[in-house]
Amino acid sequence: MKHRKPAPAWHRLGLKISKKVVVGITAAATAFGGLAIASTAAQASTDRDSYADTVENTTFEQARKHYGLAQQMSEGATLHAWEWSFKTIEENIPAIAEAGYTSVQTEPISAIHNGGKGMIFTENWYYVYQPTDTTIGNWVMGTEDDLKSLCNTAHKYGVRIIVDVVANHMTATWGAIADRWKKSEYYHHDCNDGDVQDWNNRYQVTHCKLLGLYDINTENTKTANMMHDFLVQAVNDGVDGFRFDAAKHIELPDEYNGSQYWNIILNNGAQFQYGEVLQDSISRDSDYAKLFSSHSKNGGGVTASSYGSKLRGALNSKNLNAGTLSDWSNSASPSNLVSWVESHDNYSNSDRESTGMSEWQMTMGWGVIGSRSQTMPLYFDRPVGSGGSQPQFAEKSKLGDAGADSWKDAQVVAVNHFRNTMNNNKASEYLRNCGANSCLMVERYIKDGNFKNDGVAITNMGDTQELSGTATNLDDGTYKDQVSGGTITVSGGKITSGSAPGGKISVFFTDNSGSVSATPGDSSFKTDTTTVTLNANNVTDATYTTSEGKSGSYQDGDTITIGASTAIGDTITVKLQGKDADGQTVSATYKYTKKDPAATSTAYAKKPSAWSNLYAYVYVDDSSATTLKENAKWPGEPMTKVASGDTCGKDDEYKYEIPDDLEGSNTRIIFNDGNATNTQKYPADTTEGVDAAGLKIDGNYAWDGNTSSGTWEARNCVVTPTKSVKIDQSDYSVDLSNGVATKQLTATTDPKGASVSWSSSDKDVATVSPKGVVTPRKAGTATITAKSGTKTSTITVTVTGELPPDPVAKNTIYASKPSGWGKIYAYVYTGDGATAVNNAAWPGVEMAAPSATDGCGKTGLYKYVVPDNLASGAKVIFNDGGSQQYPGSRQPGLDYNGGIVQWDGSSAALAAVECETTIPVTSVSISGDGVRDGKLALKSGASAQLTATVKPDDATDRKVTWTSSDSSVANVMGTGVVTAGSKAGKATVTATAGGKSASVTVTVTDVPKQPMTVWYKPASSWKTAKVHYKANGKWTGSAQQMTAACGGWYKYTIPDTAGGQVRMAFTNGSAWDNNSGKDYFASGSVVSVSGGKMSSKAPSFGTPMTVWYKPDSSWKTAKVHYKANGKWTGSAQQMTAACGGWYKYTIPDTAGGQVRMAFTNGSAWDNNSGKDYMVSGDSAAVAGGQSVPDVTPNCTITNK
8 A cells, every 4th residue: 555645545545435434433433432451462373384384395395396486485476466366366376386476465364344336346446455353254355264275275386375464454434343353442543533644754654544444553462462363373374475554554663652563463474574665755664674574584575666666657668777777766675675567556546656557568567577686576467458548447357356367478477487597596687778778688697607597588668679799697508588489699798699579578598497388379260170289398208188089198399180079169178298307297288169160250340530541450469479460560451341231230330350360369459540650549559659459359349439438349240151152263373573463352252242351372472461452472373262151262373473673763872780779770961060951850761671672682781762962972870769870979970972882880981882773764655556646536346556665765664554544435454455445435545654654535436325224113102203314424404204114113214324324313293212312323224223222123023913704794894802912902993894795904913822802893793602703823714603713715805
């Protein structure tokens, strides 16, 4: 807890208090009146000696050595399992040991206030710091038996347990305090029984209340003895150490009234004890440190709160200055300090000192304190999904649950093992910066000639740093990065090769501990089977077993195939084990889930109103990877508008399907507006210079587009199985000699519009984008696959030739970057003082790596093209963008007088380079049969060969690109062949080369007319229909009358559309149907419009039936009343007189079903004696009480 004068009390203590609590305090103060001070009580004996039970215990030591943990608690790392229950910690003990944590710190274990808010964090987490008794067990942590079980399990793995203790106060609710603690003399009543008023007054700080919490009378031996007995019981249960909350608020021995509180309670059998003493002018840090260390074995002390604050400032500025960070900023000895990047108070209090900092920053900070030789570093584990760009308490986990997985990040784990190894070796420490202050090296060394005893942890918050030439204390040898697998080589006191990856921690040392592992780790796969590589490091007798029934021995690098006998949705367990150098068994377990091949991970999102575009940047968050896996370079790929038939997306959303090779449990996505340099994005960065982590995606998820408090929620989708997919392109070849020519592929799916993903079998030969754009890279063949659900389609792309060299500008500088420089800039200038002209403000322009086809072949150097106005009488200063430059400070730059030159990284002159230079195109002209004065006439279907002439003949970029302003009028091929299109009119055909162009106007005539038949079905209230349309760029003068057809449809034929798009609306003379103001747009030969929807097919008019009826000769007319498609006609329908006494009527549509009917002349009825006539078929004849289907009377129709 923190206690500083300027901050409100609840900020200082990390506790909250309600009005109800204040009422309880008042009542308690009244109840105290007239009570006497109690006398001394007996203490419990200290039965268990934690140090003897662990470090001096052979069984424990075997387990500790097996996991390579530090022997002394002060020398190892401690995991602060914040708000984890005893059972949760116990479940994770194996992983905690494997992650290299020597100890685990729990929350307070005593009885506590009930909180009354369930298991949420918000306004509820702090009740563990409000004790009501000194018994063991509470509603967050669990029971005393749970504690015993945890300690027993931890010791089996060589891990020790520290518990938090609130020894300064009880809860502020008097009624909640246990009866045995409910005595007036057990509490201080200073400051008028109120809170601390003067934070610079030691007496008030140690004798007055904090936020109304009942301040224990620590000069009363009865309270001391009860607290002592509580701690002894915890040690007897297996606890190894204590952290004392608000220790600064308890007086030192003999400081006031002869207090012996600390001397009594610290005599408890624990091996490591420290106090929370937040530094200020009266904190007496060194005195408290000596007190706690005197009651500990090899350590104990106080908190280095000022160093934590200094370190967070360094992380926010990315300035890891070695000199600044070397100093622990505390009067106590570093061996008696507990350090942190952030504490639970820094994170959880309302002042949010560290809440907004990212998990990445916390990890980088651990690289600093975790790798150092002194202090005991405490790793605070945040709640799941909380902090940084997310809420302080996202409530994605509950009190008692495990927190975020960052405590077992590969970089954090490597730092822990590095610390344990180096401290067990008693290695010395030296801090230095590597190239820039954003990069810090913590060297650990012995100087015994054995490099296996040395190592270096490098925390690099900037760009990748080349380390060659960097001074070092390490012994000669090759050191392996335990995170990425990279290496550095040391010789003669300098690093001679290797680099530190940007934005990561590199931990170079020799890990001699035995281990077994599998690659990939826990993951999923969509194929029928998958291959797993088995690893064995410094072990013998390595074996594996799988839940599919397979088992056997293996060597490092062997592979096994799993999945053949496992159903979709089930998980396969692979267990590995072996013997380390001490004969101890090491083991590991991995799980692989077989997923439905048709399942996808798709991101849906609404585009924020202020964003012009919506892009998705997808990457795999794997700190151990040497190369970042991403869908594309920042800003990623554009998202596509959700199609109307999408079963998961919504009409106003965009979507992006995660590529198969990026799917997994560590996949993240960042939404942005597509601006690569000034990006708007979500999640947004909360700390300047620090990229916020993306959102995790392992299925279908949707973002609501809110950039300040958006939601990211899983979405359950109905997946329609794909029946087939076919690429709309056959195998093809492309020649790189003509430059890089991309090709857009499309695929047809059944059902139409199903999602398609694209992949290439060899990305070195040809890549394919998520949208199907193929880009050739080098000679060879690649198979391009389109996948939709479980169906695939492939084509082969054959790439030949080589890319021509990139032209080199006539004024170009190449440079070799000096070792130790992260970047290289060129500052070019002429003149001096007021007359100086430069290429940019200092440090100039960053030089870039040339392409693989650089015209001068300088692919290993850096390159800068000098502006023409600085190509004579100029000077150049090379620098790293920071403090390093050549020539040195206050020295003139190297002479430059134009041309292509090179700097070797150390010489005082620029050397001339002979290579190809760029010869620009000066003009382009077009000729060909029929071309006159820049014009060409073509009749429908005709073609002509055009030729482009590029000048000068030796121009560097002579490649000609042909384009047409309207390909429906005139289409031009890459060879210059132009063909008349489907529409008459004019089009401009242009030839471009080297930035120059020429054009001809092509006029196309004699194009056959292309009519369009328009079908329209209006609302039933319309009695007529007209169409108003725009074709060939012109509207009709007025709406054109349509002809009534069948089934309520109307028909009109537009004489000629010229193959173009037609815009139309419909009217009945008063009302309009104009598609809600947008009109209807159609192309082709047929369009039908009904109910606001369009189709390219003519309407179907159902199944008609012709009814013939011959009545009695006395009837002068006939009508039919019928029921078809389940409905009766409203009245009898008039039949038409035919011949021979027959009448005729056609029912428009029977849908192929049976029709029920009766006949009338207006007064009499023929209804088949009350049964009606039941008929079916295309026609029916009824006469004399009988009906016959599918017949037509044989007579000649007479017109009447």
